[in-house]
Amino acid sequence: MKIAYLVNTAPVTSSTFIRREMAALEAQGVTVRRFALRRWHQTLVDPLDIADQARTRYILSGNLRGLAFASFRQAITGPAAFARGAWRAVRLARSGGGAVRHAAYFLEAVYLLRCLRREGIAHIHVHFSSNAAAVALIARTMGGPSYSFTAHGPDEFLTATEDGLPQKLAGAAFAVAISDFCRGQLLRFGGALYRDRIVVARCGLDLSEFVPSPRPAGASRTLVCVGRLCPQKGQAYLPAAVARLRATEAPFRLVLIGDGESRPAIEAEIARHGVGDLIELRGWRSNAEVRATIAEARALVLPSFAEGLPIVLLEALALERPVVTTTVAGIPELVDETCGRIVPPGDGAALEQALRDILRADAATLAAMGRAGRARVARHHDLAALATTLRGLFATAIAREGGAVGEAGRPALGQEAA
Known part of the structure; x- marks a missing residue:
């Protein structure tokens, strides 16, 4: 099983739980490719974070030429998918947050989709339901692989409506809540329609x-x-x-x-x-x-x-x-x-x-x-048990799709994601 993890900024000193989670999945035989929208601006102090930074591919930081090339290529070779992604970005922008920001998410999603297709990634998992989840949703709308996200709070729930959380829930294969409280917040924005795809999986330690x-x-x-x-x-x-x-x-x-x-x-x-x-x-x-x-x-x-x-x-x-x-x-x-x-x-x-x-x-x-x-x-909060739960959820999402995404892409999951 080959999946991608996508976060807004990584590695971050205060988010070592994400690195541990990826390592636990790898210990169970899952291939994890690391992506982040941008680098952390502060100096890393932990050797494992420094090593993980070297394994992370950055979509925005220092990559303006790559974004432009990927967008041009997608517009020429897949104009229909390009248009669907642009329309998704417009819909997210209408929720709030501004057109410029969501235009950036669209460009990042086009570049990410190219990377995912090249590597045969079958599923994307995102931590936090904010920026990176928007990028995963737009990539999905263009025919990319299924995606899921883990919601933590508190900040992401303060801006959930303007960040388009209901749309992200609608398009996701599943959403992970780290606590019962967090699940309640997701239900608050997704309602009964998506309750079956919200799973409580508590953060873990070894x-x-x-x-x-x-x-x-x-x-x-x-x-x-x-x-x-x-x-x-x-x-x-x-x-x-x-x-x-x-x-x-x-x-x-x-x-x-x-x-x-x-x-x-x-x-x-x-x-x-x-x-x-x-x-x-x-x-x-x-x-x-x-x-x-x-x-x-x-x-x-x-x-x-x-x-x-x-x-x-x-x-x-x-x-x-x-x-x-x-x-x-x-x-x-x-x-x-x-x-x-x-x-x-x-x-x-x-x-x-x-x-x-x-x-x-x-x-x-x-x-x-x-x-x-x-x-x-x-x-x-056993880390191995968390990894086993996530691995099962990823496998189910991938099986529903029939495997990794190909060059031509495939339709988005469910009409609600359109």
Whole structure:
């Protein structure tokens, strides 16, 4: 089975779950070709991400000549398909987002279709239902292979109507939701008409890569927060909580791993509350360094306002470390009081009390939370099981099509995609 994975930007430090998913499929004998619309503008720090970047074909970045040539060739050799793709781009643009952006998606889809035909790709899978899913839909409309996508949230649901999510659901062979909450959001935009093609398949980890530290959580006074520094993650609210806890709790510190647009705001809050000696900003680190930091910490904290289902929560629980997080999106499907603390987003008092509970918890309580968390990940988030599910879904979609797409293409799946 030969498929393609298509994403907007790759590899991205905060999206290692996509790389892991592709590797798990390859371990089960699936050939995966990697495509991305553009390169990430920041420096990669993990060796596996760097290696994956070398395997990724970029459709937009540095490829204006290729886009122009592919479009000219398609217009000459397949004018009817070219016209169908252009009309699909127009229909997506009418939903919102502007004609210029969707004209770019159309050119990217024409180039992608040429690559897929050359390599005999039988199916495209997309992560996130935004830009890349539009490109896959347009390619499909021109006679390309079937496609599917995994929806995560939260941002893609904020602009779902103007991004044409109903059209993308209509044209997809299936859609993956990473949580029950996410499935509900897809149903909200697709309605009952597409409910049978929406599948819940939770993000996974290979637990063999996440070996708990022999050092008990109770031996550490370090809390760690991992993620892109941005408003939706809520890290700017942590310095105030740390300042209040300083007065009543035994010495502790907070390590923030990640970078992003909120760094100046976080640094300002650290200075305003006078907690520069308690909070360390480390920037992006490799996956190995992140695992080691979490494994040696007391707990992980993630005070998010908007999420899908953060992979770092899975990683912390797999390492038998409790988590402090918020009641956002799919998080309550993973976290409860048995493996950490979960509080309303933006509730400073509740966040402070949750952190106090963790800082005051004895070693036995922390160990029990850790064991419960790892058991949850093992039960619901096994990476091999996720790959098996996806492989079966891909095989069904390909069988429905009768194999890989040929040079002449084949009709789009279902009249609703026309």
